[in-house]
Amino acid sequence: MSLVQQLVNGLMTGGIYALVGLGITLIFGLTHLVNFAQGELLMLGAYVSILSLAFVGGYWVVGLLTSMLAIGTLGLLLVRLVFGRTLSIPMNGLIVSLGLIIIFQNAAFGIWGGQPMTTAPWVPGVATIGGLRIANQRLLVLAITAGLMIGFFLFMSRTALGKALRAASQDAEVASLMGVPVRRLVWLTFAIGSGLSAAAGALLATLIPITPWMGAPLVMKGFAVALLGGLGSAEGAVAGGLILGVAEALGAGYISSAYRDAFGFIIMIAVLLFLPEGLFRSSHKREI
């Protein structure tokens, strides 16, 4: 595989990692909650996407949107029923998310079994661009992740709701004094973060077989991405995702493909050793 092909693949998986990292960093930025179950939301998003297409059929947009809506709703339920009570002690929320991992993974295993599930690519065929052969599905994934991220940033910067979210994430107390409904924004953040992870899962399902246990390595990479970018920084998550994606693609191609997943860990350790605030220092006061 040529260098350019590696890079394209890297950007594509990087886009997916960025989606996961975005969800993680958004939620952390507003609530200081480390949500390890983000990977399970991705996994459930993958299953819902495949199954909705199987039952309803039709255009792939249906599968993607159903997945994002369903898992977004699940995220909303989780924050209202469970995480809402742990907001004052984020460590408890972290532990709760561990319990959720067990519940979701085993529920998925019980319902769908452990056999890897695959789905047909949403657009078949291979494109030839400037002498390179790239699967159309991969180009589509790249386009969708780019579209989702652009949509997200437009939402954050152009809409009132987005601005309220940014304000709350910088300083929840002052924002609420200014009339920003912080509690509702927490719900919205969870819904958006879950929806983005679900999209990542739906996209991933077209590339690799999915299992109930796919969440753990992916959430680890999501955290590597969020840490690299700076916890709480959305731009950081995007940059981090792309960097990780490309690093993995090049590393797997030129160093070792078996240890592909290790690059995320290495990046994480390197970030903590040398740049603990991340690339884009988040605008958080350090709490005493």
Place this chain on the structure above:
Amino acid sequence: MAWAGVLPHVLVAAAVLLVPVAFPGFVYPMTTALIYATLTVGLNTVFGLAGELSLAQAAMFGIGAYSAAIGTANFGLGLVTTVPVALVLTGALSLAVGYPSLRLRGHHFVIVTFAFAELIRLVLVNSQGLTGGVQGISVPRAALSVRIGGSELDLKSEMVFYYLSAVVMLAGTLLYLCVRKSAWGDRLQAIRGNDILARSLGINVMANKLWVFVLASQYGAVAGWLFALQLGHIEPSVFDVHLAIRVPLMLIIGGVATVYGPLVGAATVVFLPEVIRLSPIMSQVVFGALLVVVILVTPRGLLPGLRLLQRAMQRPRPLEGLVRP
């Protein structure tokens, strides 16, 4: 009277040691519970005392187990020799992992230990030649007869192995108690309360946390070593994220920062599915749900929660708040 404080511990130790006599059918699962309890006491040192949640205990467990298996199967080492190997390996890795992550806020540490656990599993699966990859590796039966001094210890015997595990677990618990009561324990608990205040008092926060993390890894190594011997054959899939989560689950269900919380939690995890007759999947779901519920209702675990309940039920007495029990 100093010995009154020792009495409950003596009773528990006696109960543990008498299990094979009273319930001979339960020796095997009880051994498993003892091994898990040892692993969880390790977490209790770093989480209960120092307040740092580590998800790396499962990885240390795996390394301990594979040290025993690889050492005996691939390198022909004596079983006893594999113990220091396991201890050194886990100790070195905990230093390497702890150093970058313990300097920072608590959640960074948890994230790194979570990633570390994943990484170890990855290494175990991919090092085909050394670890047998996905198929796993077995401890040779011959290695299970250990020569100590002039006599021979037959670890193939369930009873002998049970007593070995019991002694290890009780010794581990004793060590936890000693650390808790020592100056080191005081420093760790100060750090848990408020690390910045502790630093202002001259405590080297980083060093204290790092060394307790190393201590926790030693518990993991020993427990894993026992586990490999009990099971005979180990595979990477055992040391996955489920096990990593099961350790804090056992500790929290049993009671964080209590002496016997790890044992209670481990026994619950091992025996509850039998008692309630759940399928393996459902019992996992129940444990996950239990973890969520326990944290939401009694954030410090069941044993302390029960104590709070007990206190709430007592009539308030004068001077209640002034004299600590």
